[in-house]
Amino acid sequence: DVKVTQSSRYLVKRTGEKVFLECVQDMDHENMFWYRQDPGLGLRLIYFSYDVKMKEKGDIPEGYSVSREKKERFSLILESASTNQTSMYLCASSFGVSNEQFFGPGTRLTVL
Amino acid sequence: DAKTTQPPSMDCAEGRAANLPCNHSTISGNEYVYWYRQIHSQGPQYIIHGLKNNETNEMASLIITEDRKSSTLILPHATLRDTAVYYCIVRTSYNAGNMLTFGGGTRLMVKP
Numbered sequence: 001d002v003k004v005t006q007s008s009r010y011l012v013k014r015t016g017e018k019v020f021l022e023c024v025q026d027m028d029h030e031n032m033f034w035y036r037q038d039p040g041l042g043l044r045l046i047y048f049s050y051d052v053k054m055k056e057k058g059d060i061p062e063g064y065s066v067s068r069e070k071k072e073r074f075s076l077i078l079e080s081a082s083t084n085q086t087s088m089y090l091c092a093s094s095f096g097v098s099n100e101q102f103f104g105p106g107t108r109l110t111v112l
Numbered sequence: 113d114a115k116t117t118q119p120p121s122m123d124c125a126e127g128r129a130a131n132l133p134c135n136h137s138t139i140s141g142n143e144y145v146y147w148y149r150q151i152h153s154q155g156p157q158y159i160i161h162g163l164k165n166n167e168t169n170e171m172a173s174l175i176i177t178e179d180r181k182s183s184t185l186i187l188p189h190a191t192l193r194d195t196a197v198y199y200c201i202v203r204t205s206y207n208a209g210n211m212l213t214f215g216g217g218t219r220l221m222v223k224p
Binding site for chain 2: 037
């Protein structure tokens with residue numbers, strides 16, 4: 001079974017802190033994604049990566065950056081956390097052009 | 113990607129079939145219908161997808177109308193563990209980023 005893991009299930013940070021969210025997948029998938037999910041807004045794409053060291057902006061990249069140094073790992077970075085970045089963050093991966101994405105359990109981030 | 117419309121919530125008795133409708137009247141010829149679900153506090157889970165023929169797998173069946181303007185996801189024998197939010201997505205099989213965008217979905221409550 002494909003497994004996508006995220007470094008934390010719950011995280012509390014203060015405004016202005018630099019925050020790292022880590023995601024690891026174990027099925028050699030080329031594509032990896034970072035979404036945030038907010039009530040009433042559904043799932044929105046922040047960034048995605050289709051190969052090591054490659055990244056593309058999604059719908060809402062402002063305030064975020066990403067890093068993909070190894071194929072299995074995709075990191076989301078909040079350079080200076082703000083309260084409006086309080087959200088559920090979901091990582092996903094997929095193989096090739098398939099639209100079957102495998103999601104991690106999510107990280108619920110609270111920025112105070 | 114075509115927009116989808118789903119009822120916000122539905123109830124189903126345990127052991128009965130759950131039929132979840134989705135309208136996608138603006139679907140274009142190369143767009144597929146995908147279904148995901150999200151159980152509380154977990155990441156989304158892929159269920160099934162189809163283009164125009166009905167599809168069945170171990171989780172569910174997907175019935176797409178002949179004009180492709182609507183579809184129904186069928187869980188043949190719903191269990192309490194099927195209580196989740198179900199998302200219907202319409203999109204091409206491949207596009208830049210391969211990203212998903214979820215709308216509000218249908219909150220299915222399976223009751224004993």
